[in-house]
Amino acid sequence: xxxxxxKTPKLDRRDFVSDQAVRWCPGxxxxxxxxxxxxxxxxxxxxxxKFVFISGIGCSSRFPYYMNAYGFHTIHGRAPAIASxxxxxxxxxxxWVITGDGDALSIGGNHTIHLLRRNLDINVMLFNNRIYxxxxxxxxxxxxxxxxxxxxxxxxxxRPFNPLALVLGSHASFVARAIDRETAHLQSMIQRAxxxxxxxxxxxxxxxxxxxxxAFAPMTDRETKSDTVLRLENKKPLLFGAEMNKGIFIDGxxxxxxxxxxxxxxxxxxxxxETDWTIAMMLSNFTYQDDFPNPIGVFYCVDEPVYExxxxxxxxxxxxxxxxxxxxxxxxxxxxWVVE
Amino acid sequence: xxxxxxxxxKVVIRFAGDSGDGMxxxxxxxxxxxxxxxxxxxxxxxxxxEIRAPAxxxxxxxxxxLHFSSKKIHTPGDQPDVLVAMNPAALKVHLxxxxxxxxxxxxxxxxxxxxxxLAGYESNPLEDGTVDSYEIYSVQMSTLVAKACEGMxxxxxxxxxxxxxxxxxxxxWIYNRPLExxxxxxxxxxxxxxxLVDSNIKALNTGYNYGETVEIFTTRFAVDKAPLSAGKxxxxxxxxxxxxxxxxxxxxxxxxxxxxxxxxTPASDILHTLASFRHFGVxxxxxxxxxxxxxxxxxxxxxxxxxxxASSGPGIALKGEAIGLAVIAELPLVIVNVQRGGPSTGLPxxxxxxxxxxxxxxxNGEAPVPVIAAQTPGDCFYAAFEACQIAIKxxxxxxxxxxxxxxxxxxxxxxxxxxxxPIIDPNFATQNDDLPFMPYDRDEKTLxxxxxxxxxAGLEHRIGGxxxxxxxxxxxxxxxxxxxxxxxxxxxxxxxxxxxxKTEVLGNESGDVLILSWGGTYGSCRSATERLQNDGKKVxxxxxxxxxxxxxxxxxxLIRFNNILIPExxxxxLFKVIRADYLVDAIGLNLVKGRPFKASxxxxxxxETIG
Ligand SMILES: Cc1ncc(C[n+]2csc(CCOP(=O)(O)OP(=O)(O)O)c2C)c(N)n1
Ligand code: SF4
Ligand SMILES: [Mg+2]
Numbered sequence: 001x002x003x004x005x006x007k008t009p010k011l012d013r014r015d016f017v018s019d020q021a022v023r024w025c026p027g028x029x030x031x032x033x034x035x036x037x038x039x040x041x042x043x044x045x046x047x048x049x050k051f052v053f054i055s056g057i058g059c060s061s062r063f064p065y066y067m068n069a070y071g072f073h074t075i076h077g078r079a080p081a082i083a084s085x086x087x088x089x090x091x092x093x094x095x096w097v098i099t100g101d102g103d104a105l106s107i108g109g110n111h112t113i114h115l116l117r118r119n120l121d122i123n124v125m126l127f128n129n130r131i132y133x134x135x136x137x138x139x140x141x142x143x144x145x146x147x148x149x150x151x152x153x154x155x156x157x158x159r160p161f162n163p164l165a166l167v168l169g170s171h172a173s174f175v176a177r178a179i180d181r182e183t184a185h186l187q188s189m190i191q192r193a194x195x196x197x198x199x200x201x202x203x204x205x206x207x208x209x210x211x212x213x214x215a216f217a218p219m220t221d222r223e224t225k226s227d228t229v230l231r232l233e234n235k236k237p238l239l240f241g242a243e244m245n246k247g248i249f250i251d252g253x254x255x256x257x258x259x260x261x262x263x264x265x266x267x268x269x270x271x272x273x274e275t276d277w278t279i280a281m282m283l284s285n286f287t288y289q290d291d292f293p294n295p296i297g298v299f300y301c302v303d304e305p306v307y308e309x310x311x312x313x314x315x316x317x318x319x320x321x322x323x324x325x326x327x328x329x330x331x332x333x334x335x336x337w338v339v340e
Numbered sequence: 341x342x343x344x345x346x347x348x349x350k351v352v353i354r355f356a357g358d359s360g361d362g363m364x365x366x367x368x369x370x371x372x373x374x375x376x377x378x379x380x381x382x383x384x385x386x387x388x389x390e391i392r393a394p395a396x397x398x399x400x401x402x403x404x405x406l407h408f409s410s411k412k413i414h415t416p417g418d419q420p421d422v423l424v425a426m427n428p429a430a431l432k433v434h435l436x437x438x439x440x441x442x443x444x445x446x447x448x449x450x451x452x453x454x455x456x457x458l459a460g461y462e463s464n465p466l467e468d469g470t471v472d473s474y475e476i477y478s479v480q481m482s483t484l485v486a487k488a489c490e491g492m493x494x495x496x497x498x499x500x501x502x503x504x505x506x507x508x509x510x511x512x513w514i515y516n517r518p519l520e521x522x523x524x525x526x527x528x529x530x531x532x533x534x535x536l537v538d539s540n541i542k543a544l545n546t547g548y549n550y551g552e553t554v555e556i557f558t559t560r561f562a563v564d565k566a567p568l569s570a571g572k573x574x575x576x577x578x579x580x581x582x583x584x585x586x587x588x589x590x591x592x593x594x595x596x597x598x599x600x601x602x603x604x605t606p607a608s609d610i611l612h613t614l615a616s617f618r619h620f621g622v623x624x625x626x627x628x629x630x631x632x633x634x635x636x637x638x639x640x641x642x643x644x645x646x647x648x649x650a651s652s653g654p655g656i657a658l659k660g661e662a663i664g665l666a667v668i669a670e671l672p673l674v675i676v677n678v679q680r681g682g683p684s685t686g687l688p689x690x691x692x693x694x695x696x697x698x699x700x701x702x703x704n705g706e707a708p709v710p711v712i713a714a715q716t717p718g719d720c721f722y723a724a725f726e727a728c729q730i731a732i733k734x735x736x737x738x739x740x741x742x743x744x745x746x747x748x749x750x751x752x753x754x755x756x757x758x759x760x761x762p763i764i765d766p767n768f769a770t771q772n773d774d775l776p777f778m779p780y781d782r783d784e785k786t787l788x789x790x791x792x793x794x795x796x797a798g799l800e801h802r803i804g805g806x807x808x809x810x811x812x813x814x815x816x817x818x819x820x821x822x823x824x825x826x827x828x829x830x831x832x833x834x835x836x837x838x839x840x841x842k843t844e845v846l847g848n849e850s851g852d853v854l855i856l857s858w859g860g861t862y863g864s865c866r867s868a869t870e871r872l873q874n875d876g877k878k879v880x881x882x883x884x885x886x887x888x889x890x891x892x893x894x895x896x897x898l899i900r901f902n903n904i905l906i907p908e909x910x911x912x913x914l915f916k917v918i919r920a921d922y923l924v925d926a927i928g929l930n931l932v933k934g935r936p937f938k939a940s941x942x943x944x945x946x947x948e949t950i951g
Binding site: 018020048052065070084086093111324327338 | 572576639796806
């Protein structure tokens with residue numbers, strides 16, 4: 001996150017709208033994500049020229065073209081590595097990675113896990129539509145088992161990745177989930193990711209209305225969403241349901257959904273703690289399990305040493321120890337001789 | 341008995357032993373001392389890919405060849421005059437290359453029946469006549485160092501490891517070299533383990549005194565200082581020179597050096613070296629793979645650093661897609677390929693030049709990349725510096741080709757004065773309120789686009805791998821525009837010819853044969869040319885540094901020779917380029933045996949060609 005004082009007058013949503021026509025399919029969830037980003041960015045307290053958006057390839061990865069900031073639409077899967085170079089070159093920049101489920105978890109899986117274990121101060125927004133949008137609808141590493149697509153006419157055979165379990169396993173220091181349709185919540189997740197120092201990972205459920213319409217419908221439809229979405233709030237019991245009468249109880253080591261009433265009271269429920277990795281991991285595993293609600297919000301947030309900060313400390317340390325590098329002395333070497 | 345001292349012009353020594361015998365270190369020490377003595381020299385380390393092949397086996401033999409002379413030399417030598425063989429396997433592998441009647445020095449203790457068997461000897465070659473035609477010195481090195489270190493509180497195994505210092509000491513005596521530089525070095529190297537300093541120095545002295553006292557050597561040799569031009573010299577190897585050249589480039593451009601890379605033989609030493617330059621502000625990033633290595637470097641260039649990556653063939657293959665991105669994004673980037681034998685994993689520790697096509701063409705689409713090749717270990721410094729200059733000036737990825745031989749080989753290097761190197765102007769774009777910012781506007785002369793780095797207010801813009809619209813840089817699928825942009829990118833690289841100096845011809849401007857070379861074969865080709873010219877042959881030599889673009893004046897030079905001979909450590913890559921570009925009927929000389937050309941290989945080919 002950039003530290004320097006903001007010098008420009010207060011920015012406004014329109015300052016972040018580029019002159020490029022947005023080319024996603026009408027109705028695509030990407031629009032909502034773009035709109036929320038443009039809305040919250042003026043409030044992040046950073047000069048516009050310090051924002052850099054780096055994306056890979058996919059429908060979602062077109063995002064940087066539409067943000068009036070610095071942007072680089074790169075190659076498939078490599079955005080985290082490019083972004084790492086940007087951040088290391090200039091830690092003063094606020095660097096955002098925009099990626100899709102195929103981009104981040106298939107071709108770019110390796111870069112994703114390594115970015116997170118290094119904990120560079122980079123914010124990743126994963127647009128998870130559980131499908132390959134840009135290549136017209138093949139199943140993705142987050143598509144549910146048995147998914148029928150053009151490339152899997154008899155159903156996909158590989159179990160899906162659970163992105164947040166994967167990123168928690170890579171020791172990401174900030175892990176959250178949002179939904180394209182939950183606009184206010186999405187804004188707050190973007191804000192939280194921005195203020196976190198270290199790698200932030202937001203998985204955003206995004207509807208691809210062309211190739212995977214309704215993938216998250218149970219979580220966005222008015223009738224069902226209160227029973228399928230669990231809103232995480234730090235230090236609050238894990239409650240959900242239209243009447244807020246259901247919650248998560250830990251039975252031994254196993255989470256269970258319980259209904260509040262005669263047998264269970266709110267005091268029996270697990271209290272969310274953003275600094276507890278075990279809770280975060282457990283919550284991440286609710287995904288793809290029909291008996292559990294799908295958590296959204298901040299799963300995990302802890303302060304860990306930040307890579308680029310440590311790199312600069314090493315540089316300072318080396319300078320302190322050896323003095324500022326003397327290029328002529330280096331060229332001369334320790335053993336040299338003169339020919340008369 | 342009196343010992344005579346004989347003067348020699350040149351000597352080629354090959355140190356060979358088991359991987360665990362410390363032959364690279366021994367060779368390097370002899371090299372450093374020889375450099376300080378003032379000889380010209382050239383080295384060829386040759387080690388197995390396995391870190392510890394079974395002890396005593398043929399596969400585990402590691403060697404280091406050193407050519408030193410009182411004259412200017414260009415190669416590590418065609419044939420060793422002296423073979424130091426620390427075990428039977430080393431003798432077996434290298435004996436056939438020793439000059440007839442040459443000197444062999446062996447560690448007799450290592451010629452046990454077990455080791456003989458491992459080396460595939462049925463009987464002891466020291467006794468069965470195998471080495472009778474050579475001048476053989478069979479020395480019980482292990483016994484002698486054990487005696488020398490008697491009473492010291494160190495394990496017999498550790499003592500035995502000092503036998504390489506014994507061999508070194510003995511060679512110092514034979515070739516009249518001082519012990520002090522090695523003693524000083526040992527003191528530094530083992531500063532934390534004084535017992536190792538002591539034992540190694542004892543072994544070194546014992547070897548030296550052995551020569552002096554045991555009256556088996558009748559002759560010592562002296563090789564006088566070489567007539568190097570006046571100035572300050574050091575010994576330098578190619579990977580180190582490359583690293584320092586890159587750093588020098590970034591300092592002259594006044595922008596930080598960012599290195600993203602993944603370890604691979606024989607390029608890893610560039611990563612190691614740059615990692616030790618933290619006090620210069622150098623940022624090295626050991627990435628998760630080669631793709632992340634180059635893409636992080638591209639990211640750093642986008643943000644205003646000088647992005648660099650280095651690898652060898654297999655890693656360069658992985659970087660291909662990202663190089664295309666740097667081409668279309670038109671960002672400065674230096675890509676070093678320290679070539680090794682291929683294809684696939686190939687011969688990791690052996691030299692080859694077979695990645696020229698990969699550098700020129702190994703990408704999808706029309707993706708021209710300038711290619712420069714270093715010609716000697718010391719030249720890696722200048723080639724790296726030049727690569728930085730061109731990358732920044734033209735906003736383009738630049739390929740720097742070196743190879744395993746240049747990377748690990750070393751030579752005395754005339755130390756440049758940093759202040760004499762040119763300033764490199766990064767010429768970052770700045771805001772101009774009157775005009776809208778055009779990220780793909782171009783400099784009229786070079787066709788370079790502006791380098792507008794994040795953090796610059798008013799220049800916010802987006803780039804990417806999709807085709808760009810001329811000037812605005814917006815995504816464009818327009819066919820006319822694509823054609824135009826393809827031409828612009830091509831022309832921009834072509835414009836670099838204006839930065840390439842006039843081609844130097846060694847020898848006459850016309851004649852029977854022109855030897856045309858590139859990269860690490862420079863030394864062999866130059867030596868061959870000198871020999872042929874001394875023989876009265878009408879032979880000249882041109883060595884190319886830039887292979888893309890080729891120098892403007894090359895065509896007119898080529899047509900003045902009856903034959904063009906292109907020696908390459910590949911199956912004919914520059915050969916095909918030259919034939920295609922200049923329609924000349926060039927002849928190839930192609931060898932992929934994991935070692936540099938011998939000058940004699942080239943001499944023979946020329947003689948075969950012109951009779
Ligand atoms: C190296 C490479 N391989 C394949 C492709 C083709 N490709 C482009 S996007 C994509 C998948 C995109 O899926 P996702 O990351 O989920 O993004 P979405 O379009 O769904 O937002 C593929 C396979 C490519 N551009 N580059
Ligand atoms: S294909 Fe799907 S993800 Fe892509 S733009 Fe259309 S709706 Fe959005
Ligand atoms: Mg997708």
